[in-house]
Amino acid sequence: MSRTTNPTPDPRRMLDLDPVTVRRARALARRAGKPVVNLAQRHTTVSVERAVLRLAGLEGADVEGIPWVNRLVDVVREQVGLEHGVALPVWDAMMREGDDLTTLAQRAAAGSVDFQIPEGKASTYAGRIARKDVSAGIRRIDASRRQRDRLIEKFGDPPAPWIYLIVATGDIYEDIPQAQAAAREGADVIAVIRSTGQSLLDYVPEGPTREGYAGTYATQANFRLMRAALDQTSRELGRYVRLTNYASGLCMPEIAALAGLERLDMMLNDSMYGILFRDINPVRTFVDQRFSRQVHARAGIIINTGEDNYLTTADAVEAAHTVTVSQLLNEYFAKEAGLEDWQLGLGHAFEINPEIPDSFRLELAHALLARALFPNAPLKWMPPTKHMTGDVFRGYLLDGFFNLAGALTGQGILLVGMMTEAVVTPWLSDRDLALQNVRYVFNAAGGLREDFRPAPDGFIAERARQVLGEAVDLLEDIVDDTLLEAIADGTFGLMKRPADAGRGLDGVFRKADGYLNPAGDLLEERATR
Amino acid sequence: MSAKKSKSLVRPYGDTTGDGMVQVSFTLPVPHDKRAEGAAALLAAKMGIEPAMVVHAKPMGPDFTFFVVYGSVSHLVDLRDVQVVERDYPLLSPKEVNSAIKKGLRRPLVVVGACIGTDAHTVGIDAILNIKGFAGEKGLEYYSELTVVNLGAQVAVPELVEKARLHRADAVLVSQVVTQRDAHLHNTREMSAAFREAFPAERRPLLVVGGPRFDELATGELGVDRIFGKGTTPGEVASYLVSALVPVPTTRKKAS
Structure with a gap:
């Protein structure tokens, strides 16, 4: 695929934004986000605690397929609560009983372990051993990151934009040849869509899976199988093919940990998506989010945020500023958790109604605004879905314009649009046609960005400034009102989600004095031991 | 068409009344060669498209070929045989x-x-x-x-x-x-x-x-x-x- 390798023009020169307004927008995002970070720091969740056990090496499931991490956390929770974290009572019991972690989990599930919150010397000792065991998992994540760097060095890194294709058969053994074929056809990034409904499972399924609805379960074994297959294909193609999955839903922290261990390269990870689109409790989400982002930061994983989703429910013109606000919040939460600019695949989408006049100029304005606001982030550019009507011919044209907007505004991650969106899950031919579309546009106009300078006082620049202005106004309201209230009021994607409702609330615990989470500590301290 | 009776029988319309022209696209799991194109034309004939023009054939990897086929379809539809749910309630503001x-x-x-x-x-x-x-x-x-x-x-x-x-x-x-x-x-x-x-x-x-x-x-x-x-x-x-x-x-x- 011919893609421009010319140096990227500084996006800020394509669109002249008032630096004072930009600084103000970031400052407001920080003020809106800070109370949520404080809230997240004061709480833990069942999934954060299970992630700690996974990092310490607890794998496998009982005969019913319920993972041992769930069994163990449930017993601890029942006996002594999770306010002190799972580490202290579990490692205290291990020391007393002389068990390894798996044996302890099995015995605990059978009801033959008494947990207690250790005090004094016993507590210090349990904490120290817990940290030692968990740090082994953190070091495995570090090793995976180094391995990725080595393989990128060896196989080569594809030029931007990275072509992002989806596979979703439900069966990991079908997904693998499809993913390898997609990579051979030109995909730089393979996303394995998860089974519908996995986000609401409060456990991570185990083992290789062959039964999923509209997608394949995210499991550690599936991650490992797919990464190994893509390593093989990367070697064959001479470029590193990245693998994407979803750190979202009720098990986000655990899935982030598994992704780090198994060297996934990108993860869908939005600060508010679960709240808005899965009705997961806001507090649960923000706590899980923060931990998962800390893991991603450590693992060198690029996150993809989900702003494109707002535009599938709200109007893409009226709600353009909510995308900007969400991007700014996602940036703040990401940076706070230790992620760097190159890891921020902030999302946005080509979803303006094509019937309205100047829709393409509006798309360019919005895309350029995101580009100029986040000049060092890769940005994930999502194709039209809402106005794909089933008229596949018109859809193909829209996808062409989407690709052109992506080329003109220097998007880093290009999700390939399918003309059969809203009709069928993509056929082989749909994918082939879609890639031809991308190739044609980038061959023909990949370098056009160099010549493209919207008039400083023209329609595009004015529109971008207007959206940024509206974003600042909305951020001011959010700061006055608090972010949790704004979410409850339906500010984003028109969904109303109060902080005291939603799924997973019963898995949230306020931390007690003496709470211990060795994984959290190692991540915060950026320590290896 | 003027007579009421003939109006209930319809064929697809390309650019001339009654030409029956349709266009289909599909993929066959065979490598692209002469035989593959022949297979596409044969499939089209079995669908009632005859004569069929295989206007485009493109290999998709080593094992598949994508086709676009145009042709006149021999089938007719009698509108009196069509069953649909008509709106049986008044549309209100x-x-x-x-x-x-x-x-x-x-x-x-x-x-x-x-x-x-x-x-x-x-x-x-x-x-x-x-x-x-x-x-x-x-x-x-x-x-x-x-x-x-x-x-x-x-x-x-x-x-x-x-x-x-x-x-x-x-x-x-x-x-x-x-x-x-x-x-x-x-x-x-x-x-x-x-x-x-x-x-x-x-x-x-x-x-x-x-x-x-x-x-x-x-x-x-x-x-x-x-x-x-x-x-x-x-x-x-x-x-x-x-x-x-x-x-x-x-x-x-x-x-x-």
Whole structure:
């Protein structure tokens, strides 16, 4: 695929934004986000605690397929609560009983372990051993990151934009040849869509899976199988093919940990998506989010945020500023958790109604605004879905314009649009046609960005400034009102989600004095031991 | 065409009446060569496209070939044989809906909506229920005489039944977008069975399902009162609810 390798023009020169307004927008995002970070720091969740056990090496499931991490956390929770974290009572019991972690989990599930919150010397000792065991998992994540760097060095890194294709058969053994074929056809990034409904499972399924609805379960074994297959294909193609999955839903922290261990390269990870689109409790989400982002930061994983989703429910013109606000919040939460600019695949989408006049100029304005606001982030550019009507011919044209907007505004991650969106899950031919579309546009106009300078006082620049202005106004309201209230009021994607409702609330615990989470500590301290 | 009789028989139209021209595209799992193109033409002939022109053939990897085929189809359709669900209720404006409910029911009509099963696609239910609406029409939340409870995505059937009871739903609207392995049909049958079990017949809420891949004729088979397909607008749903649920007031100022 011919893609421009010319140096990227500084996006800020394509669109002249008032630096004072930009600084103000970031400052407001920080003020809106800070109370949520404080809230997240004061709480833990069942999934954060299970992630700690996974990092310490607890794998496998009982005969019913319920993972041992769930069994163990449930017993601890029942006996002594999770306010002190799972580490202290579990490692205290291990020391007393002389068990390894798996044996302890099995015995605990059978009801033959008494947990207690250790005090004094016993507590210090349990904490120290817990940290030692968990740090082994953190070091495995570090090793995976180094391995990725080595393989990128060896196989080569594809030029931007990275072509992002989806596979979703439900069966990991079908997904693998499809993913390898997609990579051979030109995909730089393979996303394995998860089974519908996995986000609401409060456990991570185990083992290789062959039964999923509209997608394949995210499991550690599936991650490992797919990464190994893509390593093989990367070697064959001479470029590193990245693998994407979803750190979202009720098990986000655990899935982030598994992704780090198994060297996934990108993860869908939005600060508010679960709240808005899965009705997961806001507090649960923000706590899980923060931990998962800390893991991603450590693992060198690029996150993809989900702003494109707002535009599938709200109007893409009226709600353009909510995308900007969400991007700014996602940036703040990401940076706070230790992620760097190159890891921020902030999302946005080509979803303006094509019937309205100047829709393409509006798309360019919005895309350029995101580009100029986040000049060092890769940005994930999502194709039209809402106005794909089933008229596949018109859809193909829209996808062409989407690709052109992506080329003109220097998007880093290009999700390939399918003309059969809203009709069928993509056929082989749909994918082939879609890639031809991308190739044609980038061959023909990949370098056009160099010549493209919207008039400083023209329609595009004015529109971008207007959206940024509206974003600042909305951020001011959010700061006055608090972010949790704004979410409850339906500010984003028109969904109303109060902080005291939603799924997973019963898995949230306020931390007690003496709470211990060795994984959290190692991540915060950026320590290896 | 002038004669009434001939109008009921139709063929596809390319650029001349009666030319029967159609265009299809498909993939065959064979490498691209002469034989593959011949196979495409043969398949087209079996579909009734004869003579078929294989206007485009492109290899997709070593094992597949993509074809675009044009040709004249030999089949005819008699419009008198076509079976569809025609709209059997008058289309009302929001104002007329509200006033009909006010006069006929003398209380707000309660609608509970959800995506059931594992379906997470709220696009359909939101298009019908959210104020934002669809196709330029405002959603049911906009109607002052409709009380709308939108339960959102991935609602379990027992929860839907419970919420319908709690809110004293007059109608339950269910949207199903995901159709993999006929999930939409299984879910709908499960839902209608649960309502039949939980409510005596005369107290059961009106069951309405919608989604892009339903057959609007399958109400009996799925155990629901109405099925709405692709492109249904909120106004159509509201008008249907009025015709199905609101008794025509007995005292009228004017006889109709």
